[in-house]
Amino acid sequence: MSRSFRAETIKLVRRPASWLLLAITLALALIFTYLFPYASIAGGTDGPNNDRTLPMLLPDQLVGNSLGGLPVFLGSIVLILGVLTVGGEYGWATWKTVLTQGPSRLEVYAGKLLALTAAALAVVLAVFAVGAVASVLIAVAESQPVRWPGPGDLLVGIGAGWLIATMWAMLGAVLAVALRAVALPVGLGLVWMLAVQNLLAAIAAPLLDWVAQAQKGLPGPNAGSLVAALGAPGDTPGVAATVGGGQAAVVVAAYLIAFAVVGAVLLRRRDIG
Template identity: 80%
Template structure:
């Protein structure tokens, strides 16, 4: 498995799509978390929240600001990466070539999952780092004091972001194995994350109590609840305190394990092509 893990890391580093997705994630995180809100504050067009806009952009809000995108937008980027890492083997027809080198299916799969966990951590750290730089720049521009979150809060935020991102990446891997292709899993995953779960939250849940209860067990609302528990703004898409932070963390972790196990079972039992 270690050989497969190292090989997958090399492939991730050398694959231009990996760097492109990381760049897109950073641009989205900075634009919607810092650039647009600060531009609205500076222009005095932030509506009734103008006076409260600046404090939300300072370094002490780093954890919540960095986590806000992972339940939906940044999570969708990581899901795409998960699809590409596993589904690319189907698209290029290279599964037989990889397995002919000697490793078992599960060993290759485990190597891919470990590489995805590393990639998810890199994305989380990059988002936190970019957010820290942006918040310090805003604080300096506005002559505001620089106060950072405590080390424990920062560690909890990075851990939560890694957990959420890993769950979405593993879901992408599962979809790629289930559909044995790269394109369709990306489309279905994005439709679920960007459309279906938001429609359930905004339209169906207020009308039907059973939908509201169902949401408490779905991955997206639990990811949003975990982010909300650590300070993410409630007006961020996908962020809402549907359940408590502890329960949300357990549910997200359970989905991560379930996605990984089901993906491994499908890969082991089904034909490669």
């Protein structure tokens, strides 16, 4: 499996789309978490869903600010990365090229999932790093003290972010295997994350109690609950304490494992076209 992991890592690192997605992730995190709120505070403007104050942008809020995008927007990008990593083999018909070199399907798939797990960690670390730099710049610009979260809080935050990002990557992977393509899994994944989840939370759940209860078992609301428990701003889309942080972490981990297993079973059973 280590051979497959190394091969998959090379492919992921050398693929321009991976870097583009990372750049978009960091740009979104920077713009929506720091730039727009700071511009609003500095300019004295106000708007809907904008109750952020200067202390919320400072380094001691790094964990919550870095995790806030993962339930929806940043998670969507990681999902796309998962689809590209697995679905690309269908799009380019390279499964046969890889598999005829001798590795088993599960070996290759495990290599892909490990590479995605490493990529998810890299994304989360990059978001934390960019957030750290941005928050320090704001603190310096506003003559505020630079205080960092404790190492334990940082580790827990990074771990939670890694867990959530990996779950979305696994969802992308399983969609790619199930649909044996790239475009459709990306489309369906984004519709689910950006539209369906929000519609359920904003429209259906307040009207129907069973939808509200069902939400507690869905991956998005649990990811949102987990980051909310770690201090993510409540005005961020997808961030809401629907369930407790501990339960949310367990549910997110369960989805991660389920997505990985279902993808592996499907890949193992089906013919490679």
